[in-house]
Amino acid sequence: MSNPITVEVSRGDLVESRHHGFLSVVTSAGKEICAIGDTTTRVFPRSAIKVLQALPLVESGAADALDFDDAELALACASHNGENVHVKTARIMLMKAGLTEDDLECGTQWPSRVEDIAELVRADETPTGLHNNCSGKHAAFLGLARTLGVQTKGYVDASHPVQQEIKTVIEAFTCEEVTQDVCGIDGCSIPTYAVPLKGWARAFAVFGTGEGLDEDRLAACDRLFEACVSEPFMVAGSDRFCTDVMSAFEGRVFVKTGAEGVFCASIPELELGIALKAEDGATRASEAMMGAVLEVLLPDRNEAQFDVLQRYTNPPIKTRRDVVAGEIRPTAEFVTALHEQLS
């Protein structure tokens, strides 16, 4: 089954580029109420499920034992820009676990923004694991390993107790068994498991509502949801979809992007979970798709909420002199399908 063109990029009066995509919306009861494209396709969720990967930390009591606050828990769920506050917070998380950046096994990465690169250069420094967009998640993994009393070295391996805990969470939330043949290695060296897209939508419906969860797991979901929506800057950073949308919606939505065009969301007030992927892996397309589905699902928006979705759903394409030359926009076909299935 071929996936439809969901996003197009214009220049002048013409469409210059086109993105195919697929999207699933599932209720907390597990019913798929919207399927665009082939939502049975297995998708590596990449960083979009960091909040699920952080669940064992909270549920086990390790987060309390380590005295992690909301900002630190949000960073555990983050793909951050490597801005100062992200780097500093990751360092403190490691300190609380009695560890240092030398224990990180995520690899190094330059910050996303040129101003942060410049600041490192001016200080005559090069990036460390703390600057890796996944450093908060890895600090959380290390903290969990310490609290569990298992060795920290090799915490990224699929066989390590920390990764085994996460695999159990993924299977429970998606209602899918994950086996070694659907396991890939993520950019930060941990396992990533491909599950049908609608399984991820289900997982985020459950995450946002707690439907069917026992008390400890429900409390852990609530705590992580609250941490992310109350500290959205920690989840991404300056000029980022996740930060700006969660800020504007003040707790109404949880959203999280992942590499290769994946995006997941929870909308507790509607008891829905959303998962989508731009087939080609483009973030500009996954952002426009997520913006479009939020516009359809949340028509009751204040001005800030209206503006932030507009900004990411339909951004201009500009020249290097800041003149508008075109735009990114969801296709009419995609928006119509969303309205038909979700109204």
Next chain:
Amino acid sequence: MSNPITVEVSRGDLVESRHHGFLSVVTSAGKEICAIGDTTTRVFPRSAIKVLQALPLVESGAADALDFDDAELALACASHNGENVHVKTARIMLMKAGLTEDDLECGTQWPSRVEDIAELVRADETPTGLHNNCSGKHAAFLGLARTLGVQTKGYVDASHPVQQEIKTVIEAFTCEEVTQDVCGIDGCSIPTYAVPLKGWARAFAVFGTGEGLDEDRLAACDRLFEACVSEPFMVAGSDRFCTDVMSAFEGRVFVKTGAEGVFCASIPELELGIALKAEDGATRASEAMMGAVLEVLLPDRNEAQFDVLQRYTNPPIKTRRDVVAGEIRPTAEFVTALHEQLS
């Protein structure tokens, strides 16, 4: 008509992302011998046709009047990384025209590579128009304007004599009329005209062979071809497809990438022109497509030529600790179609 999936990106044992694309190969006589996807779709060529945009400079005698050497002519056809040699050469081109970077109307851009950003920061500088990947092309436009004796200000506007000259070249090489309704503004502020993809393939067949051109235009094509293949570093820079492929093929091919997944090439020994586009605009896909078609068309390759195409056609996807997690590869369907149509 839907375009086929031409490139896929794997992770572990699964395909993670997929790119659709279309491709045309045309002879110097104007016959399309390979059409994959809808090659009648109008495509903004973006930077892939810089060599055609440089033609009036050479054909008019302006390049000689300004004493531009091969490296400078290659930079006129470049989408460069903003490395030192690119910036320095663009500055000299402007000096030869009696102008400075203040005359550039392309806008500023940070260099592509973090090491070059760091060098600017260490010198306490910010990027200028000279660092814009199009600065050589713009210096050439300014040089032509000076030699023609027209005003330099506004040389990026569609109505300026320099842009009118280029429009005439585009119409002649593509055998397509270009009107205002297919005109967009490129990232560097100049007009870009959308022409059916096969028109661009035809243009590059003509550029590489000179078929049907008068003596002056033929000589200008030869000079620009030679400049680019003898100074390939100026056309792009470190770790770039255009530079590495033109270096390895030692004059057998001219290749040039453009924004939004466009790629054009000339193969004089086969009297062929190639134009392709990754529908979603991804460079990783356009590079794999161009690598694949060159592999099919040029089976007689030495070791360096074999290696360079392999490197760009089928690159690994790595973790941030440099472990291979997957690969980018042309799809079997695409490679089969290439063999069927081109053998």
